[in-house]
Amino acid sequence: MQRKVAHNLLWMLVERGLQVGAGIGIVAMLARGLGPEGFAHIQYAQAVVYIASSIALICGGEVVIPRLVANQDLLVQHRLLAHAFGLRLTAGVLGYLLMCAFLVVTGQTVEFWIPALIIGVAVVLREPFGIVTAWMQAHTRTRPNTLFNLASLTVKAAGVALLFAAGIHSVPAYAIAFSLEPVVMAVLLTSFYLARAPRARVVYEPALAKELISSGLLFWASFMLMMGSRRVDQLLLKPLVPLGELGAYAASMQILDNFVMVATILAAGIAPIYVYAQPTLPQARRNILKITAAMMAVGIAGGTLIALSARWIIHLLYGSAFASATGLLQLAALASTLVFADVGLTLLPIYLRRPRLVAIKWGMVFAITIGIDMVAIPRFGVYGAILGFAVANLLSVLFGIATWLRCATAKPAAQEARA
Incomplete structure (x- = not known):
């Protein structure tokens, strides 16, 4: 098997x-x-x-x-x-x-x-x-x-x-x-x-x-909020910045979408054995902490490499017409490193079978992303959207850390049902 x-x-x-x-x-x-x-x-x-x-x-x-x-x-x-x-x-x-x-x-x-x-x-x-x-x-x-x-x-x-x-x-x-x-x-x-x-x-x-x-209501709400928070920035940018700037921003975020997918690939390969199969919460929490640290290291290494190579990446993939995307990619790449830690920490509520925690997190991220973007984009343009992206990622990680600390004695839902 x-x-x-x-x-x-x-x-x-x-x-x-x-x-x-x-x-x-x-x-x-x-x-x-x-x-x-x-x-x-x-x-x-x-x-x-x-x-x-x-x-x-x-x-x-x-x-x-x-x-x-x-x-x-x-x-x-x-x-x-x-x-x-x-x-x-x-x-x-x-x-x-x-x-x-x-x-x-x-x-x-x-x-x-x-x-x-x-x-x-x-x-x-x-x-x-x-x-x-x-x-x-x-x-x-x-x-x-x-x-x-x-x-x-x-x-x-x-x-x-x-x-x-x-x-x-x-x-x-x-x-x-x-x-x-x-x-x-x-x-x-x-x-x-x-x-x-x-x-x-x-x-x-x-x-x-x-x-x-x-x-499946809580899972459904979580997915809608997650997907909304990942794309609402482009909807808010469109009426406020020139199309060329929107195109440059979208180009840089497309690269990062493929980069952060590595985090989900790592989680899919590691979590079934080292998290979901663990019989006790303390062992699962320890493994999640180790996985998060390792994934964060991968994110920092990859994000730093992308930031340092941004000019070459933009020129190779998109050409000189997208030169303005270089600075955007550098900043967004550094902010995207937090996504790796967030994916690792999200393994805990999944292990506990607590979709409510995931829904709360994405609801918070969605609201904060919209709030920051509505204030920052009119002032800073596409850089305001990157600010919203970075702050949302940071708060996601902080929420995950708080969940990890507070769930030290919690039981998975399945265990509670049997008790």
Whole structure:
């Protein structure tokens, strides 16, 4: 069993690594193909879609996977998946409509409308059909999902590369290339599951749907707040700074998005054995402290290297048109080192099964990010957004430290339920 788990984890880590590499290449082609202003158009559209997609995270894997593991009956699992799919699809459609409403209320021009509508297909497709991914994880079958992810990513990268090679500078064209990824993924996941699913009609059960919503409510709120806090800065920047500056800011943050993904990769590889498998809280806390220190060291080393190499990185990836992003990348890279410590410290509330703590943290981060950005951006422009990013990361770490100190005698929720 341990070998099977390690094998599946290896596939997950390989997938993440390839996604990071492909993501950097795709962003570089976008920036060079569209220029700072065109790049700002598509990045703003992606920010809006990113926040809207959080609404479709209702009934996440934290809710579905334990139930699938607890009951191996195929008909019961099929009924559960059908209800979860319906909830996610409904939320995805709602998210898409709310995105359209936001674009109308804020008076966005057609240059922002069209790419948002096209890329927004992911809001309706990614999470609903991603329920099959939860089913695979419950059966420790991550290899097919990894292959599907790589296949859909390859289609997206190929589409962007073809447009870039052809010298096309149309933002909607690149948006269509982006929309191919969730479409291909949905088709592959659906085909895989239907070939193995029971041929049984599912009757809607309001009680089951209500249970799935209520048990995942805190996780849902946490994800929405987390995703909102990570992209709200670009929404606030857009009406207050020139498009070229927004494009430079988005370019620097794209690099850091790929950098901080290393933190989640490390946590995914370390936590199952050294945290979640620990029978006692004291041992888990000690390991979390060691993991956090090690991850912080990795973050400092990587962030410092990025800051020192910022000029070379910007020139290599984006070209001279994005030279103004160099200073932004240097400051943001140093601020991003705190993300590594935050990811390490977040392992504790997950171990304790206390989603309320995670929701409180992201609610605080979201509110503080908006508050600082609204004050600092009008005064300092894009540097004000970096200030908000840095302060939010610092407060996240301080919240994690406070949680670590206060939970010295706490028990995981599962243990409390058995007591």
